[in-house]
Amino acid sequence: MSSIFGIFNIGKLALFANQRALSVTSQNIANINTPGYSRQDPILQSTAPLDGTPGQIGTGVQITDIRRVFNQFIQDQLTSQQSSLGRLDVEQGTLSRVEAVFNDGQGTGINQSLSEFFSALHDLANNPQGMAERNSLLERTRMLASQFSTANNQLEQVQKDLNAEIQGVIGEINTQAAQIADLNNRIQQAEISGQNANDLRDQRDSLLSSLAEKIDISTIKGDFGQVTVMAGGKPLVESRAYTLRAVADADNSGFVNVVFDSGNGTTTDITSSIGNGRLKGLIDLRDNLIPGYIDQLDRLAAAIVNEVNQQHQAGFGLDGSTGNDFFSPLAPTVTGFSGNTGSGSVAATVSNPAVLTFDPYRLTFAGGNYTLQNLTTGASTTAAYINPTTITFEGIQIGMSGVPANGDTFDISAHQGMAGSIALSGIAPNQIAASAIAGGVPGNNGNALLLAQLQEKAVAGLGGASFHDFYGQAVGQIGSHSQSVQRSLKAEKVINENLTQQRGEVSGVSLDEEAANLIKFQRAFEASARLISIADELLQTILEIKR
Structure with a gap:
């Protein structure tokens, strides 16, 4: 039995x-x-x-x-590789927008308007007394200024869009970190009781890959299936999820920084510690790439204003006037840091346009002295601060007054914002200085010829390039960068496909086998x-x- x-x-x-x-x-x-x-x-x-x-x-x-x-090594490689894919993908998309801003392929844009501006100057030189030519020059100038303003506004909008996307990505990171922390707890409970948590582990690995696409992470394996997630040198997930916050930075146009919140009242700015992922790409584009292209437009606009105004001031209009600006003159900007605590005041004007460099400058007060430094070349001058003080440095006159505190800092630029503000000075058609001599014979075109010849001038403030060459170099840099990103993205996608295939060979489901x-x-x-x-x-x- x-x-x-x-x-x-x-x-x-x-x-x-x-x-x-x-x-x-x-x-x-x-x-x-x-x-x-x-x-x-x-x-x-x-x-x-x-x-x-x-x-x-x-x-x-x-x-x-x-x-x-499951193969943990392949999964770790696949997760890590998502960060590069995320960064390159957002770079490619943004560079496509930037290329469209600088694209003159439709016969419009800055390069075309610049050519038409100088063409109008040549027409004026051929008929310096013609009112039609003078009015045409003013119209072409307005069109050139409009093209600069449009390009500047478009780039600034890209920058604002990137900032908004950064805030959105931070929210997504927080959501996924909370989901991973929840899965950690559920996996631990299951495995402590002797159950397997295969499906929960799959869900968590998928979330980790998605999280890695947004921000580069490292993971530390613990007991009972626990995973600690590190990002930017801080724990994003331990026994619980921590929070990243988007905090406005007054020294960066109010754009947000990425701040780690420990939950106990202390916060840490980790913006510069983020090494890869979509978030890294967005930050680099917003804070480095786009400002760099805006700066190039500002330099070009400032150089045009500076060179044309200098030459125009030397000529004479039909009404006999001289010394007039053709464009609204350069107005150097002074930006105090948000952390300044003193009552010091700083103002800047152009003292010698012939030696302007269009480099950025930084004025710092410390130990009773001031130091003014060219941030591009490193050239500087230091002296004891006496209230008030006026100095001239590389074509810029800087006036200082008040009582600045130790460490107070000011940034100074002769060209910042010029792409968005370039404009005619309000000059009348008969004040356009085509003549090179006062009371010259009717039809004198000496100064109009010199103005037209500025088209080919090697401008020191543009690194010795002409206006067209400088713009062409900027367009070439954008195209080269875009191609480089496309090649890198293509290579990363191939790697991703290979890793995905390897994972599928190990972990994938075969219908025939099943x-x-x-x-x-x-x-x-x-x-x-x-x-x-x-x-x-x-x-x-x-x-x-x-x-």
């Missing part, structure tokens, strides 16, 4: 084991198209045998584990049921004998 009941038990265990194996196979098939799903395998093992004569006899089968078919498993476990299930039926028939036979 015990042997027959043993057969019953073996059949029952086999029935349960194969039924569970069929469930695992069904789960694999159901998730064949689920991103990040890892195939699961039922691990079958014989149960403990019983001692007997002539030897031990088996007692059945059981599923000891449902194994997640179909074979279905048949295998189905047949085993049917055989187990038949075994129980046979055991029942044996038992009935024995019971009939006793009757």
Whole structure:
């Protein structure tokens, strides 16, 4: 009797084991198209045998584990690689917008307007007394200023859009960090109780990959499936999720910095510590790339204003006037740092336009002295501060007054904002200085010719380039950068595809394999049921004998 009941038990265990194996196979098939799903395998093992004569006899089968078919090294590589993909993808998209700003392919834009401006000057030189030529020059000048303003506004809008996207990405990071922390807790609870957490681990790995696309992360494995996530040198996920905040920076046009909130009242700015990911790309584009292109437009606009005004002041209009500016004159900007605590005041004007460099300057007060430094060349001057003080440095006159505090800092620029503010000075058509001499013979075009020749002049403030060459260099840099990013993105996508394929070869679900498993476990299930039926028939036979 015990042997027959043993057969019953073996059949029952086999029935349960194969039924569970069929469930695992069904789960694999159901998730064949689920991103990040890892195939699961039922691990079958014989149960403990019983001692007997002539030897031990088996007692059945059981599923000891449902194994997640997974390669941690490949997954870590795939997760890490998402950061480069995220950064390059946002760079490519933004550079496409920037290229459109500088694209003169439709016969419009700064380069075309600049050519038409100088063409109008040549027309004026050919007929210096013509009012039609003078009015045409003024109209072409307004068009040139409009093109500069449009390009500047478009780049500033790109910068604002990037700032808004940074805030959005920070919110997404916080959401995913909270989800990872929740999965950490659920995985821990499951595995402490002896359960596997395969599906939960898959979900967490998918979230980690998505998070890595936004910000470069590192992970530290802990007990019971716990993962600590580090970002920017700070823990983003430990036993709980921490929060990143978008905090406006008064010294950066009010754009936001990325600040880590510890939750205990202390915060840390980690903007400069973010090394990769979409967030890194957005920050670099907003704070470095776009300002660089705006600065190039400002330099070009300032150089045009400076060179044309100098030459125009030397000529004479039809009304005999001289010394007039053609464009509104340069107005150097002074920007005090938000952390300044003193009552010092700083103002700047152009003292010698012939030696302007269009480099950025920084004025710092410390120990009773002031230091003015050219941030491009490093040239500087230092002296004791006496209230008030006026100095002249590289064509800029700077007036200082009041009581600045130790460490107070001011940035000074002769060209900042010129692309957005370049404009005619309000000069009348008969005041355009085409003549090179006062009271010259009618039709004198000496100064108009000199103005037209500025088109080919090597301008010191533009590194020795002409206006057209400087603009062409800027366009070339944008195109070269865009091509470089496209090549890098293409290479990263190939790497990503290879890693994804490797992961699929290890963890992916094969329909053919799962179909074979279905048949295998189905047949085993049917055989187990038949075994129980046979055991029942044996038992009935024995019971009939006793009757």
